Amino acid sequence: MKNTQAELAAHERMKPGIITALGFLGKDDRSLADIIAADQEAWRRAGVDPDDAVAFLEKLRDEGQRGLGEPISVGRRWVVSSGDARGVLPCPYEDGSYHKNSIEVMDEKTGNHIVYSDLSIHLLKAHRFCQGKGSFFRLDPEIVAAMMD
Numbered sequence: 508m509k510n511t512q513a514e515l516a517a518h519e520r521m522k523p524g525i526i527t528a529l530g531f532l533g534k535d536d537r538s539l540a541d542i543i544a545a546d547q548e549a550w551r552r553a554g555v556d557p558d559d560a561v562a563f564l565e566k567l568r569d570e571g572q573r574g575l576g577e578p579i580s581v582g583r584r585w586v587v588s589s590g591d592a593r594g595v596l597p598c599p600y601e602d603g604s605y606h607k608n609s610i611e612v613m614d615e616k617t618g619n620h621i622v623y624s625d626l627s628i629h630l631l632k633a634h635r636f637c638q639g640k641g642s643f644f645r646l647d648p649e650i651v652a653a654m655m656d
């Protein structure tokens with residue numbers, strides 16, 4: 508799949524040590540367009556609208572913040588811990604900056620576990636980017652969909 512100039516520039520900024528130490532790509536060596544297309548297909552297969560996934564992740568974040576750093580049980584299924592670091596992170600697509608936080612969700616039903624931030628939510632919402640395979644903050648469509656089910 509073809510990559511635009513903006514995608515190529517964003518891809519560069521996603522590499523380790525530019526915006527974050529680990530970057531956004533994990534071990535994934537596919538192009539941004541290919542990563543996004545494959546994940547869009549995965550959302551379709553899972554029968555989940557990525558915007559509904561965004562709403563789900565935002566809701567868990569908001570509920571988790573009430574735990575003030577301590578793990579909090581949400582809906583008798585998810586255990587959410589939210590941590591805060593000072594400062595903001597710019598989006599690799601350069602369209603805004605996002606609070607440097609970290610939300611960890613453990614799903615007691617499936618045993619799945621995800622870690623994300625306000626920037627991860629924005630990347631999914633605005634760019635449909637779930638981060639590369641092997642990335643610590645990847646929002647894998649199959650895993651997120653199973654957690655929502």
Ligand SMILES: [Zn+2]
Nearest residue numbers: 598600602633
């Ligand atoms: Zn952005």
